[in-house]
Amino acid sequence: MKRFLTHIVLFLILFGISSYLILSQADGHTDAFYTKFTTKKQNALIIGSSRAAQGIQPKVINNLISNLSIYNYAFSRVHTPYGKPYLSSIQKKLDSNTSNGIFLVEVNPWSICKQKGEVLDLTYFKEQDSFLGEVENPNSNPNLTYLLNYYNGRYVEILTKKGKNHHGETLFVHNDGWFEVKLEDSPERTISRIKSTVKSYKNIRNEYEGKSNIRMDFLMKTIQFLQEHGSVYLVRLPINEEMLTIENGLLPRFDSEIMDISRMLNAPYINLMPSRNNYKYTDGHHLNYESGQEVSKIIAELIKKEKL
Amino acid sequence: MLFNSLDFAIFLPIVFVLYWFVTQRNLKIQNILILVSSYVFYGWWDYRFLALIVFSTLVDYSIGLQLAKSEKKSKRKLLLWTSILVNIGFLGFFKYYNFFVDNFVNAFSFFGNEIQPNTLNIILPVGISFYTFQTLSYTIDIYKRKLKPTNDFVAFGAFVSFFPQLVAGPIERATNLLPQFYKKRSFKYDNAVDGLRQILWGLFKKIVIADNCAYFVNTIFDNYADYGASTLFLGAVFFAFQIYGDFSGYSDIAIGTSRLFGFNLKQNFAFPYFSRDIAEFWRRWHISLSTWFRDYVYIPLGGSRGSIWNKIRNVFIIFLVSGFWHGANWTFIVWGGLNALYFLPLLIVKRNRVNTNVVAEFKIFPNLKESFGMLFTFIITVIAWIFFRADSLNHATQYISRLVDVSLFNIPEIRPTFLFVLIFIFILIEWAGRRQLYAIQTLWFRFPRIIRLFIYYLIAMTIFLYGGKEQEFIYFQF
Known part of the structure; x- marks a missing residue:
């Protein structure tokens, strides 16, 4: 028995070390979220959905505002509607000593709405069952909790997915949290992707019931929490016309409600929707690389103006 | 609990250590550990269905003892059919109730009579097809006097619910597995x-x-x-x-x-x-189920003896039943039937054991x-x-x-x-x-x-x- 146990333990140690070494190779190529859970606590954050994750480029803002190192901690419509789990994750990601940070809170109707049949009360939010609620420490590298429980691929891909994908496209989360999606697209492919996204969002729209007071409450709580550590700016990123029609159908008074919050909490509202026709989108609601750069620049300029 | 889960990776070493280091001196306690661990393993999925296993265990344990005491043919038959009805009854209800109701309704609708289906939202208890067949074989073997019943309830309970093979087999026979619970096991590297x-x-x-x-x-x-x-x-x-x-x-x-x-x-x-050939395939695929059907269905029906039509009938019955065992869907029945069709030519030209x-x-x-x-x-x-x-x-x-x-x-x-x-x-x-x-x-x-x-x-x-x-x-x- 002693021999058996010794051999088992030695084998498991070897297996454990090898596995750990493989997992520690995970990086921005691994998936759209992993890296965000591996960096240190931050002093300035971009929060919101995938629109912000892909559309707001921290390096552009950091270059224009001196002494700023803003970090993109935005995820997706599914994972980060405003609620207790996201707020709690933000609290863990933010350095509690921060006093003069800058926080961009991206808002859109999906992030404050409730899905049909969704159990939503002050004690339960559906996203708490995802990595957002379950990863206790979003500042650990490698983040084993995430990789062992929430990584969807095969671990071999941690080693093999290190460059452009087989379409020659870049999908990479940078060290500043920005999710770079650089597609080598023909106009036809873009049109077809926009068509398919609009179609799928028409279906998604039907899954939503309407505004949730609980989520609205948590949006305000999130703003108030961040205001304890610096200045908060509410940002509505542009989307194309068809997507806007769907969103207006879901929440027609969205802008005025956000304006109310903005006034009430004294958090400036940067609404880029009116200039939506000036930008290009990969699929109708995610800004492409160049437009994202432009939008990030505009946001930085507005913040600078506001600060002055 | 899934074998490929973290839960099992923790469960297995704990049971292993308790088994070889804590309870190894006393066979009874070691068997109790297996029984309890097996119930934990099963209850991890849904503890409510443990009652089914316990009930099935109690029924077959008692019937086994009664069969040993009784010499009267009619009573023995009654006991055997009680076991069959209880076990197949559970299986039939949990696995096939909705299938039969749906098909009954469809058949009536076909003749122009619309009736409202009364299907139930039934959860299929994991492993029920496996442990049901395992306990049934115990009773049938005692009825056929191939096996003596056990007086050791713990050993029998552990045999029925033995966690490594509880939910997806192999379907073990009491003649092979049960005696292993009577003997002291020693660790061999x-x-x-x-x-x-x-x-x-x-x-x-x-x-x-x-x-x-x-x-x-x-x-x-x-x-x-x-x-x-x-x-x-x-x-x-x-x-x-x-x-x-x-x-x-x-x-x-x-x-x-x-x-x-x-x-x-x-x-x-x-x-x-x-x-x-396909006959060889069926001797090599899911052997514990194939041999179960062979011993408890095919051979009692006459097996490959008798007229050619009897043989064909028996082959079809065994394959169709085997298909139906896999699931309450016509797809499984057709799958079984197709395999019977593949098998028949070999049987007819007597090349099924080449x-x-x-x-x-x-x-x-x-x-x-x-x-x-x-x-x-x-x-x-x-x-x-x-x-x-x-x-x-x-x-x-x-x-x-x-x-x-x-x-x-x-x-x-x-x-x-x-x-x-x-x-x-x-x-x-x-x-x-x-x-x-x-x-x-x-x-x-x-x-x-x-x-x-x-x-x-x-x-x-x-x-x-x-x-x-x-x-x-x-x-x-x-």
Whole structure:
């Protein structure tokens, strides 16, 4: 028995070390979220959905505002509607000593709405069952909790997915949290992707019931929490016309409600929707690389103006 | 609790330590530990259904004792039928109630009588088809005086619910497994290492082969209208590997785990895809179920004795029942029927027991005839698997009708190179180890120990690297 146990333990140690070494190779190529859970606590954050994750480029803002190192901690419509789990994750990601940070809170109707049949009360939010609620420490590298429980691929891909994908496209989360999606697209492919996204969002729209007071409450709580550590700016990123029609159908008074919050909490509202026709989108609601750069620049300029 | 889960990875060492270090001096306590652990293992999924196992155990234990006491034929028959009705009753209710109601309603609707179906939202208790058959065989064997009933309730309870094989077999006979609970088990290094080796190979089959095939199988079967014939054929071939990897992988883990505790379970799969005809395939696929049906259904019906029509009837009955055992869907029944059709010609020309040895037993490669036999058997099996995998008969027939197309000779639209490589390596290892109980049992014994360990390490790392998302075992649903 002693021999058996010794051999088992030695084998498991070897297996454990090898596995750990493989997992520690995970990086921005691994998936759209992993890296965000591996960096240190931050002093300035971009929060919101995938629109912000892909559309707001921290390096552009950091270059224009001196002494700023803003970090993109935005995820997706599914994972980060405003609620207790996201707020709690933000609290863990933010350095509690921060006093003069800058926080961009991206808002859109999906992030404050409730899905049909969704159990939503002050004690339960559906996203708490995802990595957002379950990863206790979003500042650990490698983040084993995430990789062992929430990584969807095969671990071999941690080693093999290190460059452009087989379409020659870049999908990479940078060290500043920005999710770079650089597609080598023909106009036809873009049109077809926009068509398919609009179609799928028409279906998604039907899954939503309407505004949730609980989520609205948590949006305000999130703003108030961040205001304890610096200045908060509410940002509505542009989307194309068809997507806007769907969103207006879901929440027609969205802008005025956000304006109310903005006034009430004294958090400036940067609404880029009116200039939506000036930008290009990969699929109708995610800004492409160049437009994202432009939008990030505009946001930085507005913040600078506001600060002055 | 899934074998390929973290829960089981924690559960197994705890039970192992308690078994060999805490309870090893007292056989009764060791059996109690197995019984309790088995109930924990099962209750992890849904504790409410434990009552079913306990009830089934109590019924068959009591009937077994009563059968031993009774000499009166009519009473013995009554006891036997009580056991059959209770066990098949549970199975029938939980697994087949809605199927019968739906079909009854459809049949009436066909004749113009509309009736409202009264189906229930029934959860199928995991493993019910397996432990029901296991306990039934105990009662039937006592009735046939092939077995003496046990007075040891704990041993019997542990036999019925033995956690390594509780939810997906192998379906053990009381004659093999029950006596092992009476004898003191001693730890043997070689047995334990052999058990671990079999677990490792089972995990490889399940996690690397079956789960990776599953992804493409689901994609192709769910969107079959979007693909050409060659891709559809590839999807069916992948399913053949998925179901083999899944189910034989489970059996390997079950048998290996049992060996860690000093138990020997029967081999459940003997490299079925290296069969030269369909009769050989059925002697090598899910052996514990095939032999159960042979001993308790086929032989009592007359088996291969009597007129040709009796033989044909018996073959159809056994295959159709076997198909229906797999699930309450016409697809499984057709799958069974198709296999019966494959089998019949061999039976009629009395060539169903030609290939009873291992293919190319003393050679490295098979000859042309053997190769053709294996290829043909594999292809007809793949066609039958389409019914097994499809959601409905319509789905299966549509899928098959799209296979008959010139695009069968095109390059498939889906070409996962990594999976082709993995399956190729898998086939090579299985072929090299086909004379053993499982492929890697003694496969690398001629190499120095350090090399062997390195190979096992590579297999473990492949499992880690190529493991997809944790997938439930297919046979859990049966």
